[in-house]
Amino acid sequence: MCETCGCNITPGNKDTESGKAAVEVLHSLLHENDHQAAHNRQHFDQHQTLAINLMSSPGSGKTALLEHTIDKLGDQLNIAVIEGDLETENDANRIRDKGAPAVQITTGSACHLDAHMVHDGLHQLELDGVDILFIENVGNLVCPASFDLGHHKNVTLLSSTEGDDKPSKYPVMFRAADLMLITKADLLEVLDDFDTDKATENFRQLAKQDPVLTVSSKKGSGMDEWINWLKSSLTDYREKLAAGKTQQPAIQSDGAAMHSHDHAHHSHGHAHVHSHES
Amino acid sequence: MHELAVCQDIITQVEQLAIEHKAKAIHSINLEIGPLSGVEAALLKAAFPIASAGTVAENAQLEITAIAVTVNCNICHKQSQAAANKLICEHCGSWQTRLVTGDEMVLKRIEMDT
Ligand SMILES: Nc1nc2c(ncn2[C@@H]2O[C@H](COP(=O)(O)OP(=O)(O)O)[C@@H](O)[C@H]2O)c(=O)[nH]1
Ligand SMILES: [Mg+2]
Ligand SMILES: [Zn+2]
Ligand SMILES: [Zn+2]
Numbered sequence: 160m161c162e163t164c165g166c167n168i169t170p171g172n173k174d175t176e177s178g179k180a181a182v183e184v185l186h187s188l189l190h191e192n193d194h195q196a197a198h199n200r201q202h203f204d205q206h207q208t209l210a211i212n213l214m215s216s217p218g219s220g221k222t223a224l225l226e227h228t229i230d231k232l233g234d235q236l237n238i239a240v241i242e243g244d245l246e247t248e249n250d251a252n253r254i255r256d257k258g259a260p261a262v263q264i265t266t267g268s269a270c271h272l273d274a275h276m277v278h279d280g281l282h283q284l285e286l287d288g289v290d291i292l293f294i295e296n297v298g299n300l301v302c303p304a305s306f307d308l309g310h311h312k313n314v315t316l317l318s319s320t321e322g323d324d325k326p327s328k329y330p331v332m333f334r335a336a337d338l339m340l341i342t343k344a345d346l347l348e349v350l351d352d353f354d355t356d357k358a359t360e361n362f363r364q365l366a367k368q369d370p371v372l373t374v375s376s377k378k379g380s381g382m383d384e385w386i387n388w389l390k391s392s393l394t395d396y397r398e399k400l401a402a403g404k405t406q407q408p409a410i411q412s413d414g415a416a417m418h419s420h421d422h423a424h425h426s427h428g429h430a431h432v433h434s435h436e437s
Numbered sequence: 438m439h440e441l442a443v444c445q446d447i448i449t450q451v452e453q454l455a456i457e458h459k460a461k462a463i464h465s466i467n468l469e470i471g472p473l474s475g476v477e478a479a480l481l482k483a484a485f486p487i488a489s490a491g492t493v494a495e496n497a498q499l500e501i502t503a504i505a506v507t508v509n510c511n512i513c514h515k516q517s518q519a520a521a522n523k524l525i526c527e528h529c530g531s532w533q534t535r536l537v538t539g540d541e542m543v544l545k546r547i548e549m550d551t
């Protein structure tokens with residue numbers, strides 16, 4: 160029995176003669192992280208707070224998007240932000256200037272947020288009454304995708320200055336996206352090498368049926384669709400809570416899938432638990 | 438480079454199992470890793486000695502089984518192999534597929550000296 164979550168580990172074939180024992184574990188490599196993530200998710204669910212993980216390369220416009228989003232939505236919904244991006248030190252201040260509570264978590268030199276860091280951040284934040292909590296992850300298209308933070312949705316940003324082949328170069332990251340958001344749309348007319356159709360096709364080739372939206376935080380284009388996506392995600396999430404369920408990002412790592420609320424999956428090993436609806 | 442963090446998580450789990458089974462040392466650690474897990478086997482191997490130093494797994498052999506990417510087609514319902522960034526059905530060409538294997542990051546089994 161796994162002490163922390165009670166999941167099953169087969170007792171092992173003990174060979175007393177040789178003094179060797181083999182244990183079948185079948186746990187995620189990030190078992191510890193996944194437990195903390197499940198705990199974080201409980202925090203969010205108790206407050207009915209939809210937690211959205213924003214991931215992208217450095218400088219793709221995560222903080223600018225949040226500023227614009229708070230401007231547009233701040234008087235209808237309560238928004239809070241956990242800032243984990245290292246690139247610009249004053250990201251949390253940029254959010255506070257817009258009137259939303261923000262906690263800056265110190266990641267040291269980490270290249271990703273993990274569930275423990277987010278948990279530390281949560282204890283500096285009043286979640287009561289918060290409708291949407293954004294977690295701005297470290298600007299990095301590799302590491303953040305592997306760590307469940309306890310959030311409910313992943314949004315991956317791709318800025319028009321980066322190249323439309325990014326989904327093919329970073330399949331793990333883009334596969335994790337519940338929404339791909341093409342940012343800096345105002346620059347599309349001057350950049351002749353970024354094709355939004357091509358970017359979408361590269362995303363689809365990862366077997367992704369999820370929506371793709373195009374926005375400009377600078378000019379405000381596409382913002383209504385983004386706001387609608389947020390509102391309908393919040394509605395869906397709260398309907399799930401009302402039905403006694405929670406929500407996880409559509410594609411989760413093996414480990415997160417193993418530790419979904421239905422622990423019974425353990426006994427089947429991992430082969431059956433890919434991207435099932437939760 | 439998040440593989441060090443992954444290794445540290447593995448070591449925490451393995452230490453716990455060693456206590457439960459009253460093991461003196463961990464002999465081998467077997468993992469299954471698929472290309473869509475986001476974890477690189479080579480980087481994991483490089484990080485392992487750093488993460489395991491001074492622990493019960495210090496001298497353990499890290500064995501990594503690579504898992505190939507396979508998809509099942511939602512349209513023609515056949516299974517095929519695929520590249521990590523092209524999860525296309527090789528029978529009918531559809532992108533509407535479901536990953537069957539390829540995102541594993543599993544601590545499969547450990548062997549210990551008791
Ligand atoms: N032209 C243009 N620039 C943008 C837009 N959004 C962000 N930027 C610029 O891109 C840079 C990085 O933005 P920031 O929000 O800090 O990115 P982050 O690192 O992902 O948080 C800043 O200089 C922004 O002014 C946009 O919609 N259009
Ligand atoms: Mg930022
Ligand atoms: Zn467990
Ligand atoms: Zn097919």
